[in-house]
Amino acid sequence: MSRIAFLGLGQMGTPMAMRLLEAGHDVRVWNRDRDRTVALSQRGASVAVSPSDAAADVEVAITMLATPVAVHEVLFGPSGLAETLGRGQILIEMSTIGPKAFRSVAARLPDGVGAVDAPVRGSVPAATSGRLDIFVGATNDDFERVRPILESLGDVRHIGAPGSGASMKLVVNATLGAAIVAFGEALALATSLRLDRTAVLDVLADSPIGPSVRAKRANVEARRYPPSFKLRHATKDMRLVIEAAEAAGLDLKEARAACAWLDEAVRHGAADLDYSAVVATILSTAEPTASRA
Numbered sequence: 001m002s003r004i005a006f007l008g009l010g011q012m013g014t015p016m017a018m019r020l021l022e023a024g025h026d027v028r029v030w031n032r033d034r035d036r037t038v039a040l041s042q043r044g045a046s047v048a049v050s051p052s053d054a055a056a057d058v059e060v061a062i063t064m065l066a067t068p069v070a071v072h073e074v075l076f077g078p079s080g081l082a083e084t085l086g087r088g089q090i091l092i093e094m095s096t097i098g099p100k101a102f103r104s105v106a107a108r109l110p111d112g113v114g115a116v117d118a119p120v121r122g123s124v125p126a127a128t129s130g131r132l133d134i135f136v137g138a139t140n141d142d143f144e145r146v147r148p149i150l151e152s153l154g155d156v157r158h159i160g161a162p163g164s165g166a167s168m169k170l171v172v173n174a175t176l177g178a179a180i181v182a183f184g185e186a187l188a189l190a191t192s193l194r195l196d197r198t199a200v201l202d203v204l205a206d207s208p209i210g211p212s213v214r215a216k217r218a219n220v221e222a223r224r225y226p227p228s229f230k231l232r233h234a235t236k237d238m239r240l241v242i243e244a245a246e247a248a249g250l251d252l253k254e255a256r257a258a259c260a261w262l263d264e265a266v267r268h269g270a271a272d273l274d275y276s277a278v279v280a281t282i283l284s285t286a287e288p289t290a291s292r293a
C-alpha cells in the first residue's frame with residue numbers, strides 16, 4: 001500500500017479519496033475549504049494544513065482540482081506542493097486541464113519529480129464505485145508505479161507519453177459537449193414542431209445521442225439540474241478543446257457552437273447547475289410554430 005497526498009475534495013475528489021482509503025492506502029488530504037476534509041478525516045485520512053505539508057513523506061501526490069489556474073496555485077502558489085515535492089516522488093494530475101497546462105506544470109516541477117496526467121471519464125457515481133475510465137499519460141516506468149494506485153479508482157488505460165492522457169480527455173469531452181447541445185437543439189426543434197415530449201425522448205434515447213439522453217432525461221423532465229458535472233466545468237472543457245484545436249491549426253465549428261450555448265447557459269445563471277441545464281437554456285428559445293403565427 002502507498003502513502004498518498006490527495007488535493008482537491010470537490011464532487012469528484014471526495015469519493016476518489018474515499019476509494020483510496022478503502023483500498024488500504026495511507027491518505028493525507030488537503031482542500032482549500034477545510035470543512036470538506038472532515039468526512040475523510042473521520043474515515044481515517046490525515047489532514048494537511050497546506051499543499052506543501054500534504055506532500056511531505058508521500059510517494060505520490062494526486063491533484064483533482066477545478067481549473068488550470070487552480071492547479072497552478074496549488075502547485076506553485078504560497079506553501080504550494082512544489083515546495084516539498086522532490087526526487088522520486090510522483091505527481092498524478094487528474095483534473096481536466098488539457099495538455100498545454102499539464103506540460104507547463106510538468107516543466108516547472110523540481111528535478112526528479114515524475115509527472116503523470118490521468119484525467120477521468122465518468123461522474124460522481126463512477127468515482128464512488130471505482131468505475132472511472134482513467135486516461136494516463138506517463139513514461140512506462142512511472143505508469144507501472146502509479147497503476148496499482150489508479151486501479152483502485154477505475155479502469156486504467158496507458159495512452160502514451162506525458163500529456164497524452166490530458167489530450168485524450170479533451171477528445172472525449174468534445175463529444176460530451178456536442179451531444180448535450182444536440183440533445184437541447186433536438187428537443188427545441190421538437191417543441192417548435194409541437195411533438196409530444198415523452199414520445200420525442202423515447203425516440204432520442206435510441207438515437208446517436210442516446211447515452212446523453214438516457215443519462216439526463218430525468219433532469220430535463222423534472223426541470224431540475226442538481227450538479228453532478230457542473231456546467232462551469234463543461235464550459236471550461238469546451239474552451240480547452242477549442243484552444244487545443246486552434247493551436248493545432250483546426251477550426252472546430254461544432255465545438256465553438258457548443259461553447260456558445262454553454263456560455264449562454266452561464267449567463268442564465270446555470271454555472272453551478274449540472275451541465276445538462278444547457279438543455280433548459282436551449283429549450284427556452286423554442287416555442288410551437290403555431291403560437292408565433
Ligand code: NAP
Nearest residue numbers: 008009010011012032033065066070095096123228229233
Ligand atoms: P468541484 O466539485 O467544483 O471541485 C473543485 C475543487 O477544486 C474543490 O476542491 C475546490 O476547492 C478546488 N479549487 C477550485 N479552485 C481552487 C483554487 N484556486 N485553489 C485551490 N483549490 C481550488 O469539481 P469536480 O466536479 O470535483 O471536478 C474536478 C475536476 O475534474 C475538474 O477539472 C472537472 O472538469 C473534472 N471532472 C469532473 C467530472 C464530474 O462529473 N464532476 C467528471 C470528470 C472530470 P474548494 O472546495 O475550496 O472550493
